[in-house]
Every structure is written in structure tokens, then in C-alpha cells.
Amino acid sequence: MRVLVVGGAGYVGSHTAWMLARNGHDVWVYDNLSEGHVAAVADGRLIVGDLMEREKLTEVLREHKIEAVMHFAASCYVGVSVTDPAPYYQNNIVGTLSLLNAMRAADVTKIVFSSTCATYGVPDVVPITEAEKQAPINPYGFTKLAIEHALADYSHAYGLGYAALRYFNASGASDVSPIGEDHEPETHLIPLILQVALGQRDKILIFGDDYPTPDGTCVRDYIHVDDLATAHLAALERLKPESPLKLNLGTGQGASVKEVIDAARRVTGHEIPAEIVARREGDPPQLVADASLANQTLDWQPKYTDIEAVVASAWKWHQTRPRGYEDRD
Numbered sequence: 323m324r325v326l327v328v329g330g331a332g333y334v335g336s337h338t339a340w341m342l343a344r345n346g347h348d349v350w351v352y353d354n355l356s357e358g359h360v361a362a363v364a365d366g367r368l369i370v371g372d373l374m375e376r377e378k379l380t381e382v383l384r385e386h387k388i389e390a391v392m393h394f395a396a397s398c399y400v401g402v403s404v405t406d407p408a409p410y411y412q413n414n415i416v417g418t419l420s421l422l423n424a425m426r427a428a429d430v431t432k433i434v435f436s437s438t439c440a441t442y443g444v445p446d447v448v449p450i451t452e453a454e455k456q457a458p459i460n461p462y463g464f465t466k467l468a469i470e471h472a473l474a475d476y477s478h479a480y481g482l483g484y485a486a487l488r489y490f491n492a493s494g495a496s497d498v499s500p501i502g503e504d505h506e507p508e509t510h511l512i513p514l515i516l517q518v519a520l521g522q523r524d525k526i527l528i529f530g531d532d533y534p535t536p537d538g539t540c541v542r543d544y545i546h547v548d549d550l551a552t553a554h555l556a557a558l559e560r561l562k563p564e565s566p567l568k569l570n571l572g573t574g575q576g577a578s579v580k581e582v583i584d585a586a587r588r589v590t591g592h593e594i595p596a597e598i599v600a601r602r603e604g605d606p607p608q609l610v611a612d613a614s615l616a617n618q619t620l621d622w623q624p625k626y627t628d629i630e631a632v633v634a635s636a637w638k639w640h641q642t643r644p645r646g647y648e649d650r651d
Contacts, residue, residue, distance in 0.1 A: 323348070324347070324348045324386060325349050326350050327352070328352045328391060332362075334489075336363065337550070340498075341499075342551075343364060350382070351364075352369045353370065354395070359504060372417075376423060376424045379420065380427045388428070389430065390430065390432035390433065392433070392436075393418065393433060395417065397413045403462035404460050414462075414468075414469065415465050418472070431481060434558055437467075439570065439572070439611065441466050442488075443456070448609075451615070452570055460603075477566055485561060490544070490611050491544045493632050494547050494636050495635050496639075497638075502640065504647050516633075526595070527597055528579050528583075529579075529601055529605065530602070531598045536578065542609055543577075544577055544632050549624040556620035556622050567620075570612060572610065572611025574611055575628075580596075585630045585633045589634045
């Protein structure tokens with residue numbers, strides 16, 4: 323299948339693009355490089371462009387005879403979305419509508435959308451099933467939920483086949499592709515911890531230790547990025563306009579911030595000093611997936627279910643490229 327991976331120079335998008343190519347798909351990447359990396363994309367497969375360039379998007383879809391789109395191009399920092407929501411609404415909602423309308427113009431009728439567990443807000447029951455009410459508590463979650471509604475409406479009106487994959491905390495690095503996790507600024511827990519182990523930070527900050535969790539720190543479901551990519555591939559192969567897919571992607575295993583730090587200490591052999599600071603606005607206490615529906619619907623099981631294995635895969639990449647993609651540019 324000819325697939326356009328929008329945001330395919332970023333973290334999850336690049337891992338998925340490589341996974342698609344390894345499985346025989348003809349993959350093109352469309353990215354504005356505001357957060358992505360040229361080095362994360364296979365040679366000759368990058369098209370530089372923005373979501374708001376609807377005419378260019380339409381031309382790209384037509385020129386490459388694209389049959390399906392995977393959409394990862396979003397502003398995705400929860401904390402920043404609270405303090406500066408304007409670009410989140412512009413990029414995540416207006417930009418995605420631009421993409422959907424370009425797809426309509428080019429007669430592309432399949433899309434796999436990168437949604438998020440942030441659409442659930444503070445869940446009543448953990449692990450979280452797809453039946454849990456979606457009540458986001460931050461602008462990032464609001465924008466993703468708005469697009470889920472738009473996809474449902476476009477499906478009903480225009481015959482769009484779509485999957486909205488609500489994944490939990492993407493983590494780790496590929497063991498078969500030369501790519502990993504590199505953000506600027508870095509806000510994700512595991513790479514921040516590993517920067518301490520590399521001597522690039524003095525300590526890791528723990529935002530609150532008074533949550534209603536076993537050790538007082540936030541609990542998250544860390545899903546390996548290659549497992550996410552495999553699920554996206556499976557969803558693509560099952561897209562049908564009459565049967566939209568709305569699925570959680572996670573391991574079903576929660577790890578607290580302190581548990582992740584302890585796992586990193588074991589993996590790296592470094593002390594990794596930590597300091598407790600105030601809570602961050604917009605952080606739910608626990609987000610853990612019940613992914614049984616995805617297991618059944620996609621015939622998919624995550625390969626990485628142990629937090630130490632996830633951290634070890636990330637450490638392998640960060641050790642060889644301590645400055646991220648700068649070490650290859």
C-alpha cells in the first residue's frame with residue numbers, strides 16, 4: 323500500500339514509517355521538521371511541508387498515488403498545552419482538518435490517527451477500557467478528542483475509514499532501525515532520566531509524591547514504540563469505512579515515576595539522583611490501559627511488557643548517540 327506518514331520524522335511516526343517499509347509498504351514522510359529529524363527518515367523519502375499547506379498536501383497525495391494516511395503531526399506536550407494552548411488548537415485541530423480536506427480532494431479514504439489516553443482525563447476506573455468516559459483535563463487531550471469527533475463525522479458523511487489509536491506513554495527505541503527518541507526540549511521521563519545517567523543533567527525531578535498511588539508518584543503505562551508501530555500496521559490493514567477502530571494501545575502494566583527511576587538505575591548502573599518538586603498542572607494520578615480490545619481486534623500483543631526492558635532499549639540508543647540525532651547529522 324502507498325502510505326503517507328504525516329509527522330513521520332518525529333518519534334512515533336518515524337518508528338512506524340520504518341515498520342511499514344519493512345513490511346513491504348511504499349512509504350513517504352511529510353513533516354515540517356519543527357520537531358522531527360531528517361536523520362530519522364529513510365533517504366529520499368522525506369517531503370518537507372506543513373499541515374496548513376492544504377494545496378501542497380493535496381498535490382503530494384495525488385502525485386504519489388497515496389492510498390492511506392498515518393497522522394502523527396501534533397503538538398503533544400501536556401504541560402505546555404496548559405500554559406500556551408493557542409498553538410495546540412491551531413496545529414492539532416485546524417491543521418488536522420486541513421489534512422482531512424486535502425484527503426477528500428485527493429480521494430484518499432483511509433487514515434490512522436494518533437490519539438491519546440489524555441482524552442480520558444482522570445478515569446473513574448483503572449485499567450482504562452474504551453468504555454470509559456472521555457473527559458480531558460488539558461488542552462492537548464481536548465484537541466485530540468475534537469479530532470476523534472471530526473473523524474466520526476467525516477466517516478459518516480464521506481465514507482472515511484479510520485482508526486483512532488489511543489496510546490499511552492510511548493517509550494523505548496527500536497532494536498531493528500537506527501532511530502530513537504530525541505526531543506528539543508526533552509520532556510519525556512525515560513530520556514530525561516537517562517540524561518542524568520549520561521552526566522547531562524544533575525538530577526531527575528519528580529513532580530509530586532502525594533498522589534493516591536502506592537508510592538505517591540504518578541503511574542503510567544509505558545508502551546514500547548515498536549509495539550505501537552506494529553499496532554498501527556495492523557490497524558492499517560483492517561481499515562473499513564463501516565467499521566471505525568477506536569482502541570487503547572498499552573501493556574496493561576503501570577509503573578510509577580519512582581519505579582521507572584529504579585529500573586534505570588539497574589539498567590545503567592548509575593545512581594541517578596532525584597528531587598521531589600511540586601505537582602504539574604494537568605497530570606492525572608494513574609493512566610493504565612486495558613488493551614484487550616486491541617489485542618482481539620488487531621490480533622496484536624505488545625512484545626515489551628517489563629519496564630526494565632523498555633528502559634534498556636532506550637539506554638542502548640542513548641549510549642551510542644548521547645546527543646541524539648546530532649551525532650549523525
